[in-house]
Amino acid sequence: MAKKPDGKNTSGRGQRDLTVKVKTARGRKSSSTRWLQRQLNDPYVKRAQAEGYRGRAAFKIMELDDKFRFLVPGARVVDLGCAPGGWCQVAVPRVNALGEKAGKARGFILGVDLQEVEPIAGVDLHQLDFMDEGADDKVKEWLGGKADVVMSDMAAASSGHKQTDHLRIIALCEAAAYLAFDVLEEGGTFVSKVLAGGAEGELQKLLKQRFTKVANVKPPASRSDSSEKFVVATGYRGAPE
DSSP states (O other), X not given: OOBOTTSOBOOSTTOOOOOOOOOOOTTOOHHHHHHHHHHHHOHHHHHHHHHTOSSTTHHHHHHHXXXXXXXXXXXXXXXXXXXXXXXXXXXXXXXXXXXXXXXXXXXXXXXXXXXXXXXXXXXXXXXXXXXXXXXHXXXXXXXXXXXXXXXXXXXXXXXXXXXXHHHHHHHHHHHHHHHHHHHEEEEEEEEEEEEOXXXXXXXXXXXXXXXXXXXXXXXXXXXXXXXXXXXXXXXXXXXXX
């Protein structure tokens, strides 16, 4: 039996392993079992469930906004790849989309995703494949003016090939960036998920030409074993002269 240095037994009733173990079921791959076990033991997953958020990703945008302060009362926000809606949920009270903060400007949130998203109070939701031809024109029509923030958590379906997945998500990020260039107010912010992999240099160069500051961040809520990071470009200054 395990003993402390003082010789006392530590295997008493009050000592137990709280980690949830998941057995590999027939027909389930070992990788799926590992994913399920990680989900069951993820503190952010548990916190999302406890606080009513639709996914752990809510804490990623929360942590980014706590650092960069772009979701402010009155802000007009476009959320691309918004399903299941966690980012929108975080944005609603912060931009005052429901007008609940007396004396504060009321914000607006437009959420767009390939999948249908369950309604969220204070969010204008639309189902759309953003990579379809003319999709950006539809987004601009729904927006009906300028935006203060364009944020994207878009991700392509995994192919299992890291370089291919990296290139796909960079293409999504670039598409989101070009929408941002079209709709952002001066001083606006662009936030997007990317995967580390070497092809993001051109995107970084493009953003640095149009924004005052470009930061690459891995928020605490992003899993340490994931290659994802987030680019946060602040102080939009328009097209380079």
